[in-house]
Amino acid sequence: MAKVDTSLVAHLPLFAGLTPEALDEILREARSARYPKNSAIFEQGADAQSFFLLLHGHVRAAKTTPTGEQIVVRYVAPGETFGLAMAIGAARYPATATAVDDSVVLIWPTSAWPRLVERFPSLAANTLQTVGTRLQESHTRILEMSTQQVEQRVAHALLRLAKQSGKKLDHGIEIDFPISRQDIAQMTGTTLHTVSRILSGWESQGLVESGRQRIILRDPHGIVVLAERSADSGAA
Amino acid sequence: MAKVDTSLVAHLPLFAGLTPEALDEILREARSARYPKNSAIFEQGADAQSFFLLLHGHVRAAKTTPTGEQIVVRYVAPGETFGLAMAIGAARYPATATAVDDSVVLIWPTSAWPRLVERFPSLAANTLQTVGTRLQESHTRILEMSTQQVEQRVAHALLRLAKQSGKKLDHGIEIDFPISRQDIAQMTGTTLHTVSRILSGWESQGLVESGRQRIILRDPHGIVVLAERSADSGAA
DNA sequence: GTCGCGTTTTGCGCTATCGCAAACTATCGA
DNA sequence: TCGATAGTTTGCGATAGCGCAAAACGCGAC
Numbered sequence: 001m002a003k004v005d006t007s008l009v010a011h012l013p014l015f016a017g018l019t020p021e022a023l024d025e026i027l028r029e030a031r032s033a034r035y036p037k038n039s040a041i042f043e044q045g046a047d048a049q050s051f052f053l054l055l056h057g058h059v060r061a062a063k064t065t066p067t068g069e070q071i072v073v074r075y076v077a078p079g080e081t082f083g084l085a086m087a088i089g090a091a092r093y094p095a096t097a098t099a100v101d102d103s104v105v106l107i108w109p110t111s112a113w114p115r116l117v118e119r120f121p122s123l124a125a126n127t128l129q130t131v132g133t134r135l136q137e138s139h140t141r142i143l144e145m146s147t148q149q150v151e152q153r154v155a156h157a158l159l160r161l162a163k164q165s166g167k168k169l170d171h172g173i174e175i176d177f178p179i180s181r182q183d184i185a186q187m188t189g190t191t192l193h194t195v196s197r198i199l200s201g202w203e204s205q206g207l208v209e210s211g212r213q214r215i216i217l218r219d220p221h222g223i224v225v226l227a228e229r230s231a232d233s234g235a236a
Numbered sequence: 237m238a239k240v241d242t243s244l245v246a247h248l249p250l251f252a253g254l255t256p257e258a259l260d261e262i263l264r265e266a267r268s269a270r271y272p273k274n275s276a277i278f279e280q281g282a283d284a285q286s287f288f289l290l291l292h293g294h295v296r297a298a299k300t301t302p303t304g305e306q307i308v309v310r311y312v313a314p315g316e317t318f319g320l321a322m323a324i325g326a327a328r329y330p331a332t333a334t335a336v337d338d339s340v341v342l343i344w345p346t347s348a349w350p351r352l353v354e355r356f357p358s359l360a361a362n363t364l365q366t367v368g369t370r371l372q373e374s375h376t377r378i379l380e381m382s383t384q385q386v387e388q389r390v391a392h393a394l395l396r397l398a399k400q401s402g403k404k405l406d407h408g409i410e411i412d413f414p415i416s417r418q419d420i421a422q423m424t425g426t427t428l429h430t431v432s433r434i435l436s437g438w439e440s441q442g443l444v445e446s447g448r449q450r451i452i453l454r455d456p457h458g459i460v461v462l463a464e465r466s467a468d469s470g471a472a
Numbered sequence: 473g474t475c476g477c478g479t480t481t482t483g484c485g486c487t488a489t490c491g492c493a494a495a496c497t498a499t500c501g502a
Numbered sequence: 503t504c505g506a507t508a509g510t511t512t513g514c515g516a517t518a519g520c521g522c523a524a525a526a527c528g529c530g531a532c
Contacts, residue, residue, distance in 0.1 A: 088364070090372070133324055135324065142425075146422070149488075193491080196509095197489095200510090213509075417481095448480075
């Protein structure tokens, strides 16, 4: 039985309102595992045999169409759960999860969920909360895709990433996991070409500093301005 | 205390796994109300004082940007819940709900939710299920918006509406509540002009019959074909 | 039955963004 | 150290769909 230190996870929203004993009991059902950078954690369409809690690293959840196009559903940050197919009554994973950095996760067998929820009802309530929040964010994303131009969507996406996983530097905020132009394109519903053009433009305005799979927001406020303006043009 | 007939709602997923007594207790906390066609049920940004279960009619949930653009988040069909802001820990409604037809709803005060969940944990589990399903659908919608052209998105939207609220006629399936071109545009991320053009096209191909705020799918299968083809052109 | 208003249709020019192709460049492995 | 490889940049033509405007139409009200 893998032993997990409760103090590391006790403060997570998922476990809010649980006694240390309860938490201990829940963690006893989990095992932990390490996934190296770029390895698959589960594939879209596979049997949902487990659900996960990310401890370290970063995970990308992506959905693929029958014709092979992909979108990034979200990036999972440490402390967040993913692969909750069972909670929504799905037998198969609706997306593919990939470690974008060396990652450590806790893994519960899906079969343990009903029992856990029965013993600890607040687990269901807490999960409802996070799923609800994700639904909100999803709607916001749809709203953006419907009403905003690509440049604004990219701006919003980067700001969100910075908020979720930004590492503060003295000369800006760095998104602290590898992310490609293609990834950003798949988050915003455009092509890597367009993303590249936009970032190049921003770079020449001093708004960002972006290299290979690496992005630093030099002037977050400037990007906020970009994200919020409604339709007119910017600097030449 | 408004009396509600339990037999009408006992089979709903929300109440799955509850005893008749429990259901009775839950319903005792609700009151019912009628909203005439085109009346507002709640406004985006207002205090989330209640949550709702639709008994009859149809409700549109729409989200508005600061600049006034709208999108339709979903259409609520009888038997579905809406206005669940509290379940996700939001104090205000994230969208506006409007009755698109004369509608009857059950209304619970938001303040009753924590107590109900504590007494009947399966409420939380059931709600998690439906919210999770909506999250899925949301992701599918994002995927469509990212990868498909407008015509296919409109096709998918109509097929979904037909599935959810279609009335079977001998010459097709009618969407049985009033819906405008503008509404469809707001569901698919386009303009009413484009929707109008598309429907006109389909009408001349005999795929649909569409009048003022009314749509009949004459050839659902033909529309499925449209929805699924990936990129090439159609008939002239 | 007629009038008026909200909805729908349609034309037309415009442009944001795609899609392809080619050049370029960090990074990693031998 | 030098390629090989994957990611990025950039140019350029093509086009789907927008946006504006005007006309036609259907429905409900009186």
